[in-house]
Amino acid sequence: MRAEPVGSGVHVPLLHRELVALAAPTQVWSAQDGTMTGGAHGVFHGDWRYVTGLELLIDRLPVAPISTSEDPDWFIFRAVPLDPETGRPRSRVTIERMREVAGGAVTERVTLVNGGGEAIDAVIELSCEVAFTPVASVRAGSPAPVPISLEMEGDEVLVTDGTRTLRARSRGGHLRIDGNRIVVAQEVHVAHDDWFGITLELELIDSSLVLHGTDGPPLADELPRSGRPALDRWMKRAVADLDNLSLDAGHGAFPAAGAPWHMTLVARDALIASRLLLPISTGLAEGTLRTLAARQGVQLDPVTGEQPGRILHSMQQGVTDALRPGVEAPPVYAGSTDATPLWIVLLHDAWEAGMPLETVRELRTALHAALAWMRAATGDGFLACTDERGMGVAGKHWTDDAAGMRCSTDEVGVATAQVQGLACRAAVGAARLLDALGDDGEPMRLWARRLRERFRAQFWVQHEGIRFPAMALDARGRPFETLVSDIGQLIGTTLLDRGEEETVARLLLDDRLSSGFGLRTMATDADRYWPLAHYCGAIWPHDTAIAIEGLLRSGFGDEARNLAEQLERAAGTFDGRMPEVYAGYGMEDTPVPIPHPAACSPHAWASAAVIPVRTALLEGSASTRPHDRVAAVVGLVAHRSVDAPMRSTPPAPSRSRAHLHLVPSAPSALD
Template structure:
């Protein structure tokens, strides 16, 4: 008999594309379009890294409400429907139900109004059922049915640390196991209305991030393009709802449902794209990450002195079936550190007081030092990564899935990996860091020389000629050889000072060609590569933030015409997604599909997808 433990069984990751979410970080509620919660695996009420409610259903006269439409913003939704069981049966509906859900940090309010257009009174028997099920977010993501055991005190249920309380004024309340059923008998006069309300209050003293005290993000000016302006308004609303604070000022949670926390790369990129709309967000993001900057070498967490973290969780975050186990504070990212430096530089250029730069000088010098002393462990001068634990992220750039770094024939590269865009980010960070040091009376000469040396190394090692085309490879592999697939990563070299103007123009011409530009946005991999698949997470899909970063780089490089081509494609896509661009979607072209095709597990709203509207707006309104 074997003593080996049985393999961990895992289900399927919940699909998200048909679900509706209302949120105000760090709380979110996922439901069907009619407002009922419970029919799909993603459904529930979440707070931080835990789900508290698995189902929340409404019945009127014993029947579901028949949905007629939904109006929503980021933090609330109004579900409209009919109660035909108590109507008069004529063709025109006369008894209407409006169900309004509002989410606030740690709270959800459900309000039900029955409106009677008949000439006689009706009695509406209202029932709201709440099924409490406290489970870790990671188990929900894995499709595992693993709620914790609950203890009840009246209408408050908890697991010994966290709890959820239910309040239903005026209702007859019954507990059925771990569910609470609230019932109201509403007498609705002719031409009148009657109402019922239920509230949830969540308490979790272990939560590591809280709601932002300030949720200010300015509006973009009207562009004259109705589709772009709708996207801009929806994006601003979503971004405000995603703001969090860990004690040093606001930052953007990466996205819903899985990333409602601090992510170094995501939060920095969102803040950088949003600089024209919020200097406060940039400063909050900088200070939050500086307060958690690495100070020691710890292979278990990938921490190193000066390194900016990847993510923060309430506890160890496990991904069953993927072999990934991440510690609560995890530093497994190669790009967050140079991106932090560039955010500080760009924020200073945008008006961040020099005093704030002086206060952040220790973090700046430590981050620059990390690039020099730890970022290139083999002494090649290229920033590289490798997971030393075997349970961390195999890839530690923005394309962090295990199969994202592929050769032209589709085979997967072995590490340590040096990504092309990370060298560009490091070059830009060195130039920006030099300017910051000069501004505060120090000397940036070392870092200008470092950036120039990076340009020379890159030009010698990364450019390849394949299939009659010359382009930068996505990466160098563990042997220092180019990983020669054509990917959108090359687009993130634009505007960073890594390339010459001629090289930038050449790369931009490749990116606006139909092999990359799908008509809906920029594919992550050119469709003529061996590893391409339109629904691959990182090898053929379209990520709006990726397209947005490339557009911004094109504008920095003076390539306005190319920027406008990609910007127009994202506006068309945003219109198709009702102004809420998802994390990613399929790389099918406009010739292959008349509308963008969802990647069904794509998160939304996603901070950097929403923030992509800023460079798009800049490109399309440039004089």
């Protein structure tokens, strides 16, 4: 992609240093001190940003922040006001600012506390800049606000664009309109050892929303502490974040993909997150299954990608990001390869985890339709993406752009190894479901067996002395001979035999994939590897978690624990809120994982990744011993074999491997 020229005015907002308070579908983004200064900052509701700035002034001067603290239901920002005459902090006076977010509502409370020996006079002013802007344009770095009207309506301010409405109220202050700003102000006289407060209350209304927040019970009761602080922090925050990401479209709760850009239904994200969470709850799984079944394809529509039996890819409130110049996805888009087998897998696994067979029976028609689509899409070959609208592979499978894979409008596109694993696991699980429902599961078992045979004959490659499953086959059946983390998602699917699973399990601990903080999406010696490239080197926690889940299912407890320790290490650095993705630099480059500046956080599947990690660390193989810092990165030499040799040494000089190049701060750093 060509970079925008300097001075173009396009600045894609970065998120890795920002603070978010959310209760789906509402979210508030700011700096860590609570101020809003541009970029992704603002008050969002659904697919729109309503407020772009929020400013607090005391006697017309900004306050000096001193701390930020978080409670499950609010944030508190503490600051000191400045003396208008000296510019120095006022003695024994503090400001406490509380931010509370609920679905469709945001409240800011400002309290001036006078701990001095004399009364003080001050002017408190809290203002918000209003601009109704589609989220897609904010994400693109070129916000495109629509025309709005602001007017006083009694003691309230009413803002609308004809579809969306913001109502502003205050307690303790006087509201006024100043251009596109809503201002609440109050002159106060505060006695010594006393306080005074004002509030700004925003109500956000969008009659076009089809996805709403939920008021159901929490995802899970508090689990017993593990004695591992980083894991416990991750677990606690993940459960809270998943509760705050929960949405409902009328068929039960499901997790929104992630904040701020994907506060909506993205099928693969919801299906994967719900599956990872099954050990603690089947509630989100049932809601996700029912929501997607209610929108399953029934006709052929080349515009949306709808096909009979196909599970949709995503729902939006309006026009979404351009997938490439001149091409935009519709509000409901079904052009995904992996969503349908993922739906079948979740239905089976939720039933195994305790979801009643009667619920499965209610979804029996959707199951048969999904299986018919998967069989038709696969034919006598592989499950591959077709591109009805010329969108490229965006929306097709989770590694949308790895190695430049593309689908054209007039042929079957690439077939990824990861999707074949899903299809095989879906077929085997469906066979068990069909048997339980009184149908005949044997045809699906035969279908899976034939898929395994084709996969074994065409996907396995030998590259630079190493045997592994190719990342994908192109439209002509030629393999992409690139080692990627997707191979970890094949374990436990029944696509591989035991010997093949052992080969893949060893490769996962090779230091080209295994970073010490999780699995890189692409091996470091690949031509297209770059640690900040989303699908060509960065680390996605859910990707590693799926590998851990499969390793546990297939009895590779030691390998699962190794990878789990890597994610636990990363979670400790991110204070328990795992981002959607982070850079693929390894422990030989940096002592802590490096954030990816554009990652969504919180994100549903990154949060849900804690469950297989917890299982591997607390319930995995009893024979597994914690590995030391180096072994966690490079794997165990004893696991090497002729079939799948591991390399813990750096790749050949002809390969470009990205490392951090740091100027040492002291001579000892060179030792």
